[in-house]
Amino acid sequence: MKIPEFIVALASALAVIAPAHGQPIGMTPxxxxxxxxxxxxxxxxxxxxxxxxxxxxxxxxYISGRPGHEIYLAIRTFGGSGFFDRRDRLYLQFRKxxxxxxxxxxxxxxxxx
Numbered sequence: 649m650k651i652p653e654f655i656v657a658l659a660s661a662l663a664v665i666a667p668a669h670g671q672p673i674g675m676t677p678x679x680x681x682x683x684x685x686x687x688x689x690x691x692x693x694x695x696x697x698x699x700x701x702x703x704x705x706x707x708x709x710y711i712s713g714r715p716g717h718e719i720y721l722a723i724r725t726f727g728g729s730g731f732f733d734r735r736d737r738l739y740l741q742f743r744k745x746x747x748x749x750x751x752x753x754x755x756x757x758x759x760x761x
Contacts, residue, residue, distance in 0.1 A: 719742070
């Protein structure tokens, strides 16, 4: 009985003396992988149209629907291959004035027509 008590006491003493940190003490912890993804869209269900436009950094263009139940289009322009800009279309659906869904549409490339 003396040996298990000694092992428990030694393990608890080591846990207090040398904590198991993945980083040195005093450094800020790394962000999780999902927080550092560069292709995440800053949209959330329940946003208003103005909030969604601000989050995307692009104006919304009305496509269809009655007031409060609209579909908008946001065109975001990013640098492409260096010669041509890439224009991504994002359709946003609103119900009762709140964002309920979105869908990216990459369409067909005009270069292959």
